[in-house]
Amino acid sequence: MNHANVALIERFYQAFQRRDAEAMSACYAEDITFSDPVFGELHGSEAGDMWRMLTERAQDFAISFSEVEATDLDGSANWVARYVFTQSGRPVVNHVRSRFRFRDGKIVEQRDTFDLWGWTRQALGIKGTLLGWTPLIQGAIRKQARRGLAIWRARSARG
Template structure:
């Protein structure tokens, strides 16, 4: 197994155990993380996002497969099942991840999933009717970033 494939596996195994510190340890200090909600998180912010999400996880499970990697890049498929804390609704998020590596660590991580599909599960009727609209998706992103900032302030105190 390529060492970068082992790194991706270590990342998701840590996630299965909600071990955000072990996840963050897989990241290069210059990491950039993107997904449809958190766009352009850099460095410590990327690790803090996982710390926040793991600390809030309820009824959480994760499966991953299709891990491949070479010297430069890699990918994986993963499915997370969890209770969305703001609504109590169950979400099954099916995600494709891509990675780039530097110095044996993940320097770029991009997760791709259908935000409208996610919003339908997480938000219910509002997500079904309005989750495809750019202003609603923008509000989801804004609320998520505000939650991350509040989490970081709380950890700093």
């Protein structure tokens, strides 16, 4: 039997496949907490705006998802994003594990994990290969991602 929260996760990733950030955001509770190795922790509208920014900027983008599981309280899924990292023009294949918590038919928490050094090797090339494992480079990536989101939110008058 398919659990309602399995359908919720599937709806979220199907919207992602269509690059429909509004439909993705509709799966979130207003007080959503999102985290991943690049953006760190985002709260409320920041999470939806991150997806809006990423889907708007995506080049040669495709995702697939699998192993969706859920109960009344929590769930998980694996997904793979394939895209061109716009800042370097390099192709990226990112394997992500998402863990979810639910409340009242919405996602209240999403924690995405992936190999940040693996991502930097693909996205940044030799610099990422040689230095992507260092706290300095990983911190710079996080700072740049957060700054980019803040600028996007200001321009979109969403922040």
